[in-house]
Amino acid sequence: MISKEKIHIYHKFKGDIDSWARMGSKKEQTVMTDGDWYLIDSLLQDIQMVKNGFSSNEFSIHLENRLVENCENEEVIDQIKNMNSCS
Template identity: 45%
Template sequence: MITSEKLKIYIHYNGDIDLWTRIAKSKEDKIESTDWHLIDSLIQDITLVKNGLASEQFISNLKEHLLKSCDNEKTVKLLKSLSR
């Protein structure tokens, strides 16, 4: 489950999983590498939608996936703000 706390850790390390792996503090171990990869994937999908490169079905599936993957709407909005 993606939370605002996990996204803050992701942001702190600029999305660089290698950097996080090398220097993360114990309090930041609350994020798993699977969460990190999910965040990367969701940002990529959101970017496709923002740039008009996604079908209606893709958009619908993404909305559903975001709701299942994030703990609340605030987290979804924060995640969307990370896309280009």
């Protein structure tokens, strides 16, 4: 489940999993897993595809469902969507 804390960690390392793996604190590496990192990456990529119009309506619906299923709450979903616009 993606939380605000995991989004913060992802931001801190600017989406660079290698930096997180090498320099992340024990707490940061306990809170976040490789799977969480890859999920955030995947969601960001899919959001960008939808924003750029490179996806079908079904894909957009599937993405919204994935966001709801994998994010702690609506605030986290909004944070992920806003992260994408800044990258």
